């Protein structure tokens with residue numbers, strides 16, 4: 196069996212991954228808060244952990260991996276959006292959830308095994324908070340329930356922070372109902388116009404962190420294999436999830452491996468609304484950047500490195516994908532090469548895996564190229580329509596050249612073949628002729644004027 200190594204934030208080391216149960220690998224990834232279109236940064240954890248999901252399915256079998264990614268559908272940002280737009284919370288979360296699924300499908304993400312909504316697990320959250328209070332790890336105060344951070348000795352271990360340093364560094368106003376400034380909210384009261392559920396602490400709603408602890412426990416059990424999310428979630432969100440789950444369940448750990456993707460930037464700058472470089476996945480799709488190209492650009496950078504989205508990268512990615520799609524047209528996938536598998540199994544070295552795909556393409560192992568690409572969620576037939584967009588009728592050109600080549604074989608006069616080939620190359624189309632026949636690969640910058648009279 197392929198040995199997978201993953202970088203574990205918890206130990207700050209790359210470790211050999213061995214699942215707790217070999218026939219059921221369990222992974223939880225923190226999903227979106229649903230009040231707006233996903234921006235391209237939000238697509239990074241989706242693409243990274245989708246790729247890991249595919250690799251795990253490849254190694255352990257498609258039926259032996261359980262992947263959970265939640266929807267946070269109760270949150271103050273959602274309430275604010277409802278208030279300012281005059282629409283109902285249910286309408287906003289339902290619409291945004293649908294958008295999210297559509298956009299993530301466009302970038303080639305498989306649907307996780309389970310996609311729980313926080314509002315479907317309020318009962319489980321209340322039970323978990325009750326268990327924490329009973330064990331002395333939490334307390335009720337003024338309609339709130341709070342986690343007693345000092346009661347959990349390992350608090351801060353994941354992110355390597357010390358509780359006293361954190362307090363010294365923080366200058367937050369401490370709510371009067373908190374015993375200690377570090378304590379965080381498990382439950383908070385709702386006013387009549389806010390969504391709320393009855394609980395032992397009055398009508399209210401859950402804090403954000405408890406959602407993931409309750410949903411992960413319900414769907415994956417007390418201890419599971421991999422927990423993932425963006426680096427911005429490492430503290431406090433993941434630290435709080437660990438504290439809640441370990442204290443409520445009486446376990447040593449919540450997940451064996453903690454994995455974090457680095458953040459995405461745009462043309463070297465942090466993406467933000469005020470800088471005007473903020474865009475959503477849908478914005479890119481509408482501009483004509485295909486989902487497959489977005490995925491390729493993301494996979495070209497290792498997930499633990501900050502990643503820059505640039506137009507140049509998108510153009511280069513489109514060029515490579517067009518070429519690979521042309522090369523593998525009509526080819527049956529065989530097996531991903533050993534080098535390719537070794538790269539993806541080495542802490543998801545997708546950049547190395549793509550380098551190996553270039554190698555397979557130049558060696559002519561087209562079945563291997565296709566199988567490798569599909570393992571990364573690329574070169575799948577259903578994602579390839581974009582290649583034929585833009586008026587470049589490659590099929591027609593291929594037919595012309597194939598016909599001319601057949602005639603030339605008989606007459607031994609290659610003038611017409613050479614003429615066509617020169618025109619294609621001049622227009623920016625790569626031409627290959629071999630025993631597989633004629634292969635044309637068109638790049639973005641095809642100059643149609645150079646093909647006058649042919650189309």
Ligand code: AMP
Pocket residue numbers: 225226227228235236237238239240424425426427428456457458459460466
């Ligand atoms: P949110 O809806 O803000 O909770 O974020 C959903 C997911 O997107 C989380 O896993 C975040 O860590 C991740 N995320 C948010 N912004 C970025 C970014 N700029 N780059 C990479 N991941 C991000």
Ligand code: ZN
Pocket residue numbers: 224225226407432436
């Ligand atoms: Zn979470």
